[in-house]
Amino acid sequence: AGSRRDLAIFNLAIDSKLRACDLVKLRLDDICSGLKVRQRATIVQKKTGRPVQFEITEQSRNSVEAWLPMLRATGSRFLFPSRLHVSPHISTRQYARLVHRWVESIGLETAFYGTHSMRRTKAAQIYRKTGNLRAVQLLLGHTKLESTVRYLRIEVDDALNMAEQIELQSSTTGIPPVAFQSGPGPWCQSQSRITLPDWPEFIVSNPFWKSSMP
Numbered sequence: 001a002g003s004r005r006d007l008a009i010f011n012l013a014i015d016s017k018l019r020a021c022d023l024v025k026l027r028l029d030d031i032c033s034g035l036k037v038r039q040r041a042t043i044v045q046k047k048t049g050r051p052v053q054f055e056i057t058e059q060s061r062n063s064v065e066a067w068l069p070m071l072r073a074t075g076s077r078f079l080f081p082s083r084l085h086v087s088p089h090i091s092t093r094q095y096a097r098l099v100h101r102w103v104e105s106i107g108l109e110t111a112f113y114g115t116h117s118m119r120r121t122k123a124a125q126i127y128r129k130t131g132n133l134r135a136v137q138l139l140l141g142h143t144k145l146e147s148t149v150r151y152l153r154i155e156v157d158d159a160l161n162m163a164e165q166i167e168l169q170s171s172t173t174g175i176p177p178v179a180f181q182s183g184p185g186p187w188c189q190s191q192s193r194i195t196l197p198d199w200p201e202f203i204v205s206n207p208f209w210k211s212s213m214p
Contacts, residue, residue: 006098007184008067009080011060013118018054019114019137020092026079028071035068037061045141052141120151127152 012031023046038186039061042053056064062071064079074081078089096115119140127136137148209211 004063004067004070005080008060008063008101009095009098010118011063012079013058013115014043014122015057015060016054017119017123018043018052019045019047019119020095023115024080024090024092027077029077030081031064032068032080033058035065037064037068043066048141048143050141050143054138054139124152127154 009023012026016023016026018026020042025046026043030043031037037056037060040053041057042051043052071081076088081088082090082094087106092115099113099118101111103110103117116207123136123140126139127133131146133148133152133154136152137145140148140149140151142148150173
């Protein structure tokens with residue numbers, strides 16, 4: 001039972017990108033419709049008081065559904081109930097101990113990783129593949145874009161690395177196109193068709209997964 005619960009916690013932590021305080025308080029009706037786990041869920045964040053939506057991938061749904069029979073036998077309305085009577089769900093401290101155990105089991109230094117490592121993992125991968133900070137901001141539930149920049153530890157060097165990989169030029173003349181040109185002008189009169197190269201995948205060198213942030 002413990003291993004099924006832990007796997008459900010691990011997978012949901014990665015998918016949901018929730019803060020520890022929100023993850024441990026997930027209820028059955030937050031993510032389930034009857035006996036089925038929904039593909040998307042919405043909760044209200046404790047820190048901001050604002051809703052955030054998250055996806056639940058097939059892998060996560062399967063692990064939660066494997067845990068549900070044992071969970072329903074307890075009669076708990078919380079997804080991860082505590083064994084202690086003083087709390088209806090596991091605490092953030094218990095969750096942190098689980099994360100440290102996982103980190104230790106793969107030979108990493110536990111001092112460098114924490115519950116924020118789980119929250120940051122998928123968000124960092126999305127940013128690496130798309131460069132879309134606004135999307136990551138929405139997924140993390142940040143109220144300010146600056147918070148997302150700090151959270152992902154995006155530095156000037158990262159921005160310059162991305163900029164250096166982008167070349168905007170005409171496919172035939174080598175003349176760089178002007179974006180959002182309004183009205184007639186010399187760029188509009190060019191006979192050559194302006195094309196942009198495919199957006200390249202980029203790799204940000206910062207260790208996003210490490211959790212030194214409070």
